[in-house]
Amino acid sequence: MAEKLTLSVDAMGGDKAPDMVIEGLDQARRRLPDVRFLLFGDEARIRPLLDRFPAVKAVSEVRHTPDSVSNDEKPSVALRSGRESSMRLAINAVSEGEAAGVVSAGNTGALMAMAKFVLKTLPGIDRPAIATYFPTMRGESVMLDLGANVECDSDNLVQFAVMGETFARHVLRLEKPTVGILNVGQEELKGVQEVRDAATKLQLSNLPIRFYGFVEGDDICKGTVDVIVTDGFTGNIALKTAEGTALMFGSALRDALTGSLLGKIGALLARRSLERFKVRLDPRRYNGAMFLGLNGICVKSHGGTDAMGFANAIYVANELVANKLNDGIKEDYARLTIQSAEQAEQGGNDSDRAAAG
């Protein structure tokens, strides 16, 4: 853990970039004194900021890029015309071995398209997924996909299960994480075909995965399982629904407490307790969506985050690199491939079981 590690940073991505980015790095380097930064962006805007944060300057190298990717740019356009953008060159730094991972708060679709194009997917993974971890009533869970693939087949979902489980072991440090597939409860034939097929495959596989079965929307925050697998359409909507609900809750609580004198006095006395409550569920602490399944570490910070949120995205990237997440996924996948070959040698037994499942 003491070796120097370099992260490349898209300094121009995010609503308040580059100011928020450099300030975020200043917060991050306090917890990660051994990390170096390779900053891509408009030098004329970055230099004065580094002068304000000399401690960041001391561990950073700036690479001037004339272009940056805007938030409303289509991924395909960004991929074609953004070859000299801060985002693209920051990703290139990973593929060229200059950096161990890349962090950007820019356009998600463009970042995914570029990262897929430049870094390629890991062996055995057809499509990368966006993942995040978040607080639950039991601890922390990870959910994927959150929007990279609006439609998924059952093989994609099985691959997400493998990646998510590896993440939970290597980064959340859970010994035997449980995996569930997000589904609806009350239907006769539960859920859509892909989801049912993925469950059958996970049940029948010899993967060293503790497959719990189906979970429902309320299980996400209950922490029923450690890894929640879903397609990018449902996952994106579930995550944003949870964010919106938390926002409404916070706002209603504030309204209630500021609406009367006793409420105000009570809130003042309970200030520390309320602060602890706020910190525990602070979305900035969970900022940093990971692109899993790529041949390189890529972390997407929320575009509207502040310095504290961006610093957290840096921590996440550092964790993924330090815990050798991708080596873990590769190993798990190699094991899976060997098992599949062994199963094939055993003849038709497994397909019979699958048909009966």
Place this chain on the structure above:
Amino acid sequence: MAEKLTLSVDAMGGDKAPDMVIEGLDQARRRLPDVRFLLFGDEARIRPLLDRFPAVKAVSEVRHTPDSVSNDEKPSVALRSGRESSMRLAINAVSEGEAAGVVSAGNTGALMAMAKFVLKTLPGIDRPAIATYFPTMRGESVMLDLGANVECDSDNLVQFAVMGETFARHVLRLEKPTVGILNVGQEELKGVQEVRDAATKLQLSNLPIRFYGFVEGDDICKGTVDVIVTDGFTGNIALKTAEGTALMFGSALRDALTGSLLGKIGALLARRSLERFKVRLDPRRYNGAMFLGLNGICVKSHGGTDAMGFANAIYVANELVANKLNDGIKEDYARLTIQSAEQAEQGGNDSDRAAAG
């Protein structure tokens, strides 16, 4: 509004039935003194309860049914073998004109299957949808479908938009409700094909609907639109995710406030404010999922609810009947059909526009 209205009630549906049901009716009749109840279920269990609640007894008629539908019964099995169940006979009472609507806290899938079979869908509606309304940061919104149809085509979604908009006008009493389709934000070609097609159809239609366009998960609780349209898979997961998040929030707040002496004192002083906050977001106040699109009013209460929640489901059924929701949907649909015919007479113009959309 002063005329006597009869609701049929499945007295055996729900985890704590029939006790919870009769107690719920006792709460409901205080606000709805002019409603009569037709109770279906085990007479030997219902009679003693009515003796405890003479005010309910005074406005109720009991019809003994030997059978009831269990919670884990498959809808298709319930449909075949549950012909003498409390649920089925309560629905029959609506189709036979004895009751203006039915309320059950029983098995959702079975209730939907039976209601569809007995009541049939309204003209122009291919599939009924499950809808609920809930508190938002702006007021109240309605969302559908919540699980009746795990897969929907674009026509289903357009029909849900019509039904939801009618509901918002007739029951939530909004003058010109806005309608949005739930989607993901960051994709190049946003969302799945059905969702995009439904949006195109709503944009091009001459329906008197204020179509907002796409909304995302966090817009649900923000109250960005009054009506949220989605397929049953996504809607079910979004609703349950919101419920789970609210549960976690409440639990974390309680933990924080009871974790220290000052927190406890503060909470005690702010008791009324916290109570107001709790009441505002109390899920029991929003209990009662409506089955929209059927030729009759059918409301599903949460199976695990208490008397207050069940009373709310009764209020909801009463609102739907009193506001003549189904007449509204029929009228809107008739208008839609006339418009479609007129558009067809105008020749190919509209299909050209649709193709270009």
